[in-house]
Amino acid sequence: xxxxxxxxxxxxxxxxxxxxxxxxxxxxxxxxxxxxxxxxxxxxxxxxxxxxxxxxxxxxxxxxxxxxxxxxxxxxxxxxxxxxxxxxxxxxxxxxxxxxxxxxxxxxxxxxxxxxxxxxxxxxxxxxxxxxxxxxxxxxxxxxxxxxxxxxxxxxxxxxxxxxxxxxxxxxxxxxxxxxxxxxxxxxxxxxxxxxxxxxxxxxxxxxxxxxxxxxxxxxxxxxxxxxxxxxxxxxxxxxxxxxxxxxxxxxxxxxxxxxxxxxxxxxxxxxxxxxxxxxxxxxxxxxxxxxxxxxxxxxxxxxxxxxxxxxxxxxxxxxxxxxxxxxxxxxxxxxxxxxxxxxxxxxxxxxxxxxxxxxxxxxxxxxxxxxxxxxxxxxxxxxxxxxxxxxxxxxxxxxxxxxxxxxxxxxxxxxxxxxxxxxxxxxxxxxxxxxxxxxxxxxxxxxxxxxxxxxxxxxxxxxxxxxxxxxxxxxxxxxxxxxxxxxxxxxxxxxxxxxxxxxxxxxxxxxxxxxxxxxxxxxxxxxxxxxxxxxxxxxxxxxxxxxxxxxxxxxxxxxxxxxxxxxxxxxxxxxxxxxxxxxxxxxxxxxxxxxxxxxxxxxxxxxxxxxxxxxxxxxxxxxxxxxxxxxxxxxxxxxxxxxxxxxxxxx
Numbered sequence: 001x002x003x004x005x006x007x008x009x010x011x012x013x014x015x016x017x018x019x020x021x022x023x024x025x026x027x028x029x030x031x032x033x034x035x036x037x038x039x040x041x042x043x044x045x046x047x048x049x050x051x052x053x054x055x056x057x058x059x060x061x062x063x064x065x066x067x068x069x070x071x072x073x074x075x076x077x078x079x080x081x082x083x084x085x086x087x088x089x090x091x092x093x094x095x096x097x098x099x100x101x102x103x104x105x106x107x108x109x110x111x112x113x114x115x116x117x118x119x120x121x122x123x124x125x126x127x128x129x130x131x132x133x134x135x136x137x138x139x140x141x142x143x144x145x146x147x148x149x150x151x152x153x154x155x156x157x158x159x160x161x162x163x164x165x166x167x168x169x170x171x172x173x174x175x176x177x178x179x180x181x182x183x184x185x186x187x188x189x190x191x192x193x194x195x196x197x198x199x200x201x202x203x204x205x206x207x208x209x210x211x212x213x214x215x216x217x218x219x220x221x222x223x224x225x226x227x228x229x230x231x232x233x234x235x236x237x238x239x240x241x242x243x244x245x246x247x248x249x250x251x252x253x254x255x256x257x258x259x260x261x262x263x264x265x266x267x268x269x270x271x272x273x274x275x276x277x278x279x280x281x282x283x284x285x286x287x288x289x290x291x292x293x294x295x296x297x298x299x300x301x302x303x304x305x306x307x308x309x310x311x312x313x314x315x316x317x318x319x320x321x322x323x324x325x326x327x328x329x330x331x332x333x334x335x336x337x338x339x340x341x342x343x344x345x346x347x348x349x350x351x352x353x354x355x356x357x358x359x360x361x362x363x364x365x366x367x368x369x370x371x372x373x374x375x376x377x378x379x380x381x382x383x384x385x386x387x388x389x390x391x392x393x394x395x396x397x398x399x400x401x402x403x404x405x406x407x408x409x410x411x412x413x414x415x416x417x418x419x420x421x422x423x424x425x426x427x428x429x430x431x432x433x434x435x436x437x438x439x440x441x442x443x444x445x446x447x448x449x450x451x452x453x454x455x456x457x458x459x460x461x462x463x464x465x466x467x468x469x470x471x472x473x474x475x476x477x478x479x480x481x482x483x484x485x486x487x488x489x490x491x492x493x494x495x496x497x498x499x500x501x502x503x504x505x506x507x508x509x510x511x512x513x514x515x516x517x518x519x520x521x522x523x524x525x526x527x528x529x530x531x532x533x534x535x536x537x538x539x540x541x542x543x544x545x546x547x548x549x550x551x552x553x554x555x556x557x558x559x560x561x562x563x564x565x566x567x568x569x570x571x572x573x574x575x576x577x578x579x580x581x582x583x584x585x586x587x588x589x590x591x592x593x594x595x596x597x598x599x600x601x602x603x604x605x606x607x608x609x610x611x612x613x614x615x616x617x618x619x620x621x622x623x624x625x626x627x628x629x630x631x632x633x634x635x636x637x638x639x640x641x642x643x644x645x646x647x648x649x650x651x652x
Contacts, residue, residue: 164215335487
């Protein structure tokens, strides 16, 4: 085992006692006197009170662990879809006001977030509102550079993800160098603890048969002289990690491995009723050994945890695949845009606060109407939490996010991976059992988790997200999606298409206006505009209240020698050299741009415009070109709406 020495001297810090240390906690008698009934929003139907919130603050990670990152890689969400720091702080404050006592920041790797220190300082300030613990789950690669400031901000606990004590094995498992940096972080935490800083240190190790089970005893021996709890995690199935039961080493097997060398290993009393790990200790050791037994002996009965993903979705269970978007509701008052500090203050001022009295409260808890809507959605999701998660056989086949995108031990997840329009699965209140017309966005996450093959640098090699059909309800009945709850925003969509000629004379015939039916381009342009205006009559589930404020139909004849970029036929020139010949007889390029201010997008209007114009060209030219064809109809960009900008509107 690598030495954990005092070689890395730690600069002095202003205070060695956490701002949330017991010395600052109210006397027990005063706590009891001021106690309030626990929030019904955070209490589920099995009377579990959720006082622990885990927040993923980024999808990015500076390691590529084989059991965490799918072999084909994980596409990242566009920045506009991720929670901003003001949004995270506001959500944290809301949960703390409702009774959350512990917040853990996860990732990805949380320390790679640029403003992680500002974020921790803002959340640390919530200790005056009732927050007792502010913790971090990290791989430790860069934590040593930020640890002092984090302790100042109120950091009370660090869970260090470390699956091997062998530097060579570390590089194999993570596909990166960095073992020495992680040990530097570990030594620095131990030094701060020796100097009096009250930081709970836990090491999380995912144990996999045939990979690192031989290191279990070495991990246990880290606690001989140091106050460390090493927690062994049963290997869990998530999307992309090619989990197998044969690879999973059970809790009982791990206990037997330790007892072979330390027969006196015995179970000790857990610190609280909501502890995730079963805690053991070797006689004479300062540290403890924990086992997280999600697969063989679940601890669902005492679960008090809720999770928020980096893109703002609430997960009530790590292994559940239902998610509720808090981000979209939070942004409704900001026209669907990301909320910065100024926007947050403006939203607070514009809301008419009204008081909500908790049963038995001496003083009212003030919440804006927006926050009350958030709490109602949170409460309904919590009430839907199951008594326990699925068993091992079912979990293996369930779809869930990759762990890197959920925000777990050293795992990572994000529901919002696809960058195109309509990439999110959205259904409404019936998934939450809402019978009173209230609506909430639910994401049925299509993922499962961990992978030994690792990250593919090529985005084209990544497996595309499996999508659902939002127009189908749970009974597979067709319905039109309601947009009544949405806030009107500026919408723009651009669609393109190509008409290919099989007669080389058609181009000159059109230019010379030689067809008896008239000016092909002029008639096609009018037809495109008419098709845009009649979209709801052509597409059954399109909304008929879209007020198109602007529509341009551009028609350009293309000579046979010209080539059209296949990357969405963009005028930006960013086709990266990939071209597709228009054909030996030339053709016509069509581009339709639609603009509107409303609650739904105009992508279908733009595509209908392209098809309407194209079919008109075919109709007018078919007498002189029997094999004329239409193709490559697609959306190349959209702007506005909850899913943000896409395509040509995001290119620099």
